[in-house]
Amino acid sequence: MKPPYPLDVSEATRSFDPRxxxxxERALFNHRIVVLLACALVTVLLGWQATRLQLNASYEKTIPTSHPFIVNWLTHQQDLRGLGNALRIAVVPTAQGARGAPGAAAGRPDAIYDARYLETLRRLNDEVFLLPGVDRAAMKSLWTPNMRWTGVTEEGLEGGPVIPDGYDGSAASLQALRTNIQRSGEIGQIVAHDGGSSVIVVPLLARDAQGQAIDVVALSDRLDALRLKYEGQGVQLHVTGFAKLVGDLIAGLRQVLVFFAVAIVIAAVMVWGYTRCMRSTLLVVVSSLIAVVWQLGLLPVMGHALDPYSMLVPFLVFAIGMSHGAQKMNGIMQDIGRGVPQWVAARYTFRRLFLAGLTALLADAVGFAVLLAIDIPVIQELAIAASIGVGALIFTNLIVLPILLSYTGVSAQAAARSLRAEQRFAGEGAHEVGGLWLALERCTQRRWAVPVVAVSALLAVGGWAVSRHLAIGDLDPGAPELRADARYNQDVAYINAHYGASSDVFAVMVTTPDGGCAAYDTLMRVDALEWQLRQLPGVESTQSLAGLNRLVLTGLNEGHPRWFDLIPNQAMLNLVTGSAPRGLYNDTCNLLVVSAFLKDHKAATLSGVVEAVQAFAAANDSPAARFELAAGSAGIEAATNIVVREAWHRMLGLVYAAVVVLAFVTFRSWRAVVVAVLPLMLTSVLAEALMVALGMGVKVATLPVIALGVGIGVDYALYILSVMLGELRKGATLARSYRTALHFTGRVVVLTGLTLAMGVATWVASPIKFQADMGLLLAFMFLWNMLGALLLLPALAHWLLAPLQRAAPAALDPSDDALPSSAHRPVNLDGAAPRAAASH
Structure with a gap:
């Protein structure tokens, strides 16, 4: 069959009209030098700004500040010091640290009652006290003044600091310390159940004395330095808390930059393997990297830092850029192969693909911007960063890249390969097209379209059934972002195993009128709540003023168990309350705290506690006492899970709404919108099922990934549909239209899909489990979006797009340069297609 376009059009394009x-197009291509100089200047300026970009994270940015739980916590934050962002440092004596005794191994019962250990603990306590960002007044350890004991003696109630007055490290002093600890009620909280270690609780401020946000990375590094220093002095440190977790994540993410570099190399090699043109391949990579530089440079200008949750965004911007850049390069290479001069080929490609590329990038940007609706600052900043990067791509890949290629063109070898491929696709026989492309083309036929749609429907139903088990929040103890054998998770495991008071604290605030915190009726309700919490499977222990009253009343009555109760004697309750630690109630006695220490922060554990407290509050709230949720690390995480649960499907709905609107504006056909969106929806459902299989919950770190995958996946469908619709409206058959689309844009869809999937698949070897999981998830989405565009899209088109085909090709307007199919029409001197006869 004769190709529908001349193979040598160089003579025809010599008189190309730049006007x-x-x-x-005229503004850009008629002033190419100005555009490139402006790009170079902006790149230099923003590259310099990018050197000021910091890797950091703020605890407050990871929580939904407008959620009622968080509003309650922030309202009483001054009275709840230590129940928010805090570190826990477990200090364990080792064999050489406790007098060098052979049996004094780490974790030996009562190992802390040793003068050498206590002196080491004192020095460490003093150094931690002076760290920047520490809320020193609320810090607590054996050596802080707020670590006190209360006891009943022959002379009545007595108390004092746990470290006895005149402590000198003697046997008598150590025995007094042992007695004071037993009377302090801190066993299981500050001191391990077996006495084998003790904890330094380090609440952190949001800002330092100068009003600057705490540098959690520097703080984590200081803690690592202290760990290294004191582990040489006979103790072992186990450190947990948000600041240490973020520090470990960022330390691991520095290594992840190597994986980013590997992904970039893989992308470059794959594109070069397709084109065999080094200069055009380098230009595609460089233009995508320029967009990343612009993105990273604009972040510090806007006052943002890069945190562990947005570290994926620069690579996603690069991935999107490679996808669009490869399409532009492919179009120019095809035109040059036909004999079109490189600067004319660049303009033709700009005309054909600028609208489709702009629509795809706007869909990406709007999809990312939808994340701004989620009331979690770290996700909102991720949305801003992603939108900035996509906005940069509009200039660097849709404009600058074609202009650069208009100067460099492609190699003769690449042009010849493109011409041979074009000639094969121009034929009708299977031997000319190739087995893979012929198989894909058959998806437009009913006998192939039916099984493709049927299998897709089965996958959708199965994926939906599995995705219903997708949990909100963490599914593993410790930090799921890190490997199970990571140092941080080992530290969490040690503390959870040796302390009844884990680092996962769920605090309920009980508000009363001023001076009413010790009222008998209020304490009875608090006691009832505490009892109900202890029955929950995820709760290890509880603490409240009601529980303290029970202990003290028992002690005042010779320890008789009959007195382990609350008595309706207000004077006695007031007496006990007056000597109680202020962590159980505040100075004005209008706030009580009921703390539940959980075995972990898994989604099921948190939801069970929330439901129990909410049911209790609904039945027991009164003007005298209101039970409000929630403080403590677990309470704040529970609020975050609730917001994520509410935002999950709302976010996906908004993303798809944005994609639908932009696709409809572009194609002006509801049929085309359905064909473009259904493959994306199938990928989203299957991705949720994959998350269930991988044991991943939906949380702050994973919430944006599905939305980002939808944004990238829509590019494939838009590029293929833009060519198909143009051919259909000219009167081409559906099969012929799809073959043209495969040749013009489909091959690059395969290239970019495979390239990006291979690039992110290397993340599986990352030391950061979150990074490895995201690599698998993104690789899956890249591949399935590609397969959806190549298989399901033409199958759906069999029913939905065939009616768009005209009975005969209509006359084409010579000024209609922007039709995606113009690459496959004869070229006039002005670059437009000539009028065609209205016959086959």
Missing amino acids: SGSLI
């Missing part, structure tokens, strides 16, 4: 094309 042709749209106003935007």
Whole structure:
């Protein structure tokens, strides 16, 4: 069959009119040097700004500040010091640290009652006290003044600091310390159940004395330095808390930059393997990297830092850039192969693909911007960063790259390969097209479209059934972002195993009128709540003023168990309350705290506690006492899970709404919108099922990934549909239209899908489990979006797009340069297609 376009059009394009094309095209391509100089200047300036970008994270940015739980916590934050962002440092004596005794191994019962250990603990306590960002007044350990004991003696109630007055490290002093600890009620909280270690609780401030946000990375590094220093002095440190977790994540993410570099190399090699043109391959990579530089440079200008949750965004911007850049390069290479001069080929490609590329990038940007609706600052900043990067791609990959290629063109070898491929696709026989492309083309036929749609429907139903088990929040103890054998998770495991008071604290605030915190009726309700919490499977222990009253009343009555109760004697209750630690109630006695220490922060554990407290509050709230949720690390995480649960499907709905609107504006056909969106929806459902299989919950770190995957996946469908619709409206058959789309844009869809999937698949070897999981998830989404565009899209088109085909090709307007199919029409001197006869 004769190709529908001349193979040698170099003579025809010698008189190309630079005044042709749209106003935007003329403004850009008729002033190419100005555009490139402006790009170079902006790149240099933003590259310098990028050197100021910091890797940091703020605890407050990871929580939904407008959620009622968080509003309650922030309202009483001054009275709840230590129940928010805090570190726990477990100090364990080792064999050489406790007098060098052979049996004094780490974790030996009562190992802390040793003068050498206590002196080491004192020095460490003093150094931690002076760390920047520490809330020193609320810090607590054996050596802080707020670590006190209360006891009943022959002379009545007595108390004092746990470290006895005149402590000198003697046997008598150590025995007094042992007695004071037993009377302090801190066993299981500050001191391990077996006495084998003790904890330094280090609440952190949001800002330092100068009003600057705490540098959690520097704080984590200081803690690592202290760990290294004191582990040489006979103790072992186990450190947990948000600041240490973020520090470990960022330390691991520095290694992850190597994986980013590997992904970039893989992408470059794959594109070069497709084109065999080094200069055009380098230009595609460089233009995508320029967009990343612009993105990283704009972040510090806007006052943002890069945190562990947005570290994926620069690579996603690069991935999107490679996808669009490869399409532009492929179009220019095809035109040059036909004999079109490189600067004319660049303009033709700009005309054909600028609208489709702009629509795809706007869909990406709007999809990312939808994340701003989620009331979690770290996700909102991720949305801003992603939108900035996509906005940069509009300039670097849709404009700058074609202009650069208009100067460099492609190699003769690449042009010849493109021409041979074009000639094969111009034929009708299977031997000319190739087995893979012929198989894909058959998806437009009913006998192939039916099984493709049926299998897709089965996958959708199965994926939906599995995705219903997708949990909100963490599914593993410790930090799921890190490997199970990571140092941080080992530290969490040690503390959870040796302390009844884990680092996962769920605090309920009980508000009363001023001076009413010790009222008998209020304490009875608090006691009832505490009892109900202890029955929950995820709760290890509880603490409240009601529980303290029970202990003290028992002690005042010779320890008789009959007195382990609350008595309706207000004077006695007031007496006990007056000597109680202020952590159980505040100075004005209008706030009580009921703390539940959980075995972990898994989604099921948190939801069970929330439901129990909410049911209790609904039945027991009164003007005298209101039970409000929630403080403590577990309470704040529970609020975050609730917001994530509410935002999950709302976010996906908004993303798809944005994609639908933009696709409809572009194609002006509801049929085309359905064909483009259904493959994306199938990928989203299957991705949720994959998350269930991988044991991943939906949380702050994973919430944006599905939305980002939808944004990237829509590019494939838009590029293929833009060519198909143009051919269909000219009167081509559906099969012929799809073959043209495969040749013009489909091959690059395969290239970019495979390239990006291979690049992110290397993340599986990352030391950060979150990074490895995201690599698998993104690789899956890249591949399935590609397969959806190549298989399901033409199968759906069999029913939905065939009616768009005209009975005969209509006359084409010579000024219609922007039709995606113009690459496959004869070229006039002005770059437009000539009028065609209205016959086959």
